[in-house]
Amino acid sequence: MDTVTALNKFRQQVEMFVPLNETEWQVLMPLLELIALKKKQNFIEPGMIANHIGLVVKGSVRYFYVKDGEEITNYFSFENEFVSSYKSFLTRQPCSNYIQTLEDTLIVVLNYSNLQLLYANPLIGHKMERFGRLVAEFYLLCYEDRMSSFVTQTPEERYNQLLETGGEVLQRIPQHYIANFLGITPVSLSRIRRRIMKISA
Amino acid sequence: MDTVTALNKFRQQVEMFVPLNETEWQVLMPLLELIALKKKQNFIEPGMIANHIGLVVKGSVRYFYVKDGEEITNYFSFENEFVSSYKSFLTRQPCSNYIQTLEDTLIVVLNYSNLQLLYANPLIGHKMERFGRLVAEFYLLCYEDRMSSFVTQTPEERYNQLLETGGEVLQRIPQHYIANFLGITPVSLSRIRRRIMKISA
């Protein structure tokens, strides 16, 4: 994928939240960079301060912690989704997790200080603040749903719901990552799958 | 607590995110309302569209779903915290949970259409958008932490962490609500507490 296509996908995704006129795009565009990562490369590592917020224009990433030497997968970002260690990015504190590509991945990024400049820019600041608000609100709702699912659903219910909503993406992700995502062990997910098989068979 | 004091607490809390000059406050203030609720009254119920975002200036509330006739407590808001069914408020879809006071409670609220007017107001829109963004980002980080805790921690670890961070607020909340909040049953929390007692004794 060439740079122009990548930048256009970024623009298109921003416009899902706020429309941009040509002038505004000309202010924003020069501040973007394109990062290409091979499979299993890290976008961020523990100890680093997340300097970029990005949009995955091709490929996918997973977020994971290392606890007692074990990787625990926490989240994913796929094509046309934003990617960052928001906590580190927003608080300017060192990150505590990895973000690693699951396949060869292209990410359009905007760095922290440039974003602050945009927020403060009278030409485009109001609209960028709105954009930032709407993105944060969007993810707030995603997180709220997932948070609730841990309280109101059993692991089996969470897995069934993921099957319904997750779509084809699930086929591309190793199952033990999904197990982590659901808050259970890979062995336990395997048992849940067998239970479901027996019922539907 | 009188209205003036309540409104001032609201202003003070907004200024934790963005400073307001007197002119701006004079724009914002007339749009606020004060809601007083007695203990166990509902701030919102399933089926309603959340029309207000509020700040708890006195008292506390809990969020809960009803599943199979059972109340499942999901979240709390205490003094100086914002309160709303964000999903319903932001998406304009009917709410699926209750928000109910735990004690006599005062809430300063701003309704949806007034907030949209503020966002669109050239005088104060940029700053209000920023305020909205920062609040959303703040809760995003809270939710992210809680979400992670379900993936990376055991119920016992979550309870221990809650003891460390929760402070005196925990004393005021019935334990079975806390159990729900941790994603376990009241019986199980009781056992966890006994296990901890034995270890520390």
Next chain:
DNA sequence: TGTTTTTCTTATCTTTTGTTAACGTTTTGG
């Protein structure tokens, strides 16, 4: 292609949690 690594399943055993019910205590509300 063939070898190594990763992934998934299965089995066994242990630990934890859920479920239900009983009991004593505390709180609530008339």
Next chain:
DNA sequence: CCAAAACGTTAACAAAAGATAAGAAAAACA
């Protein structure tokens, strides 16, 4: 102040999940 409701603990049993290990299948890659 008293009766009713709510709350927390405990017990017993069932169900589910964690830990560990082994083996088969699939994927990676050289």
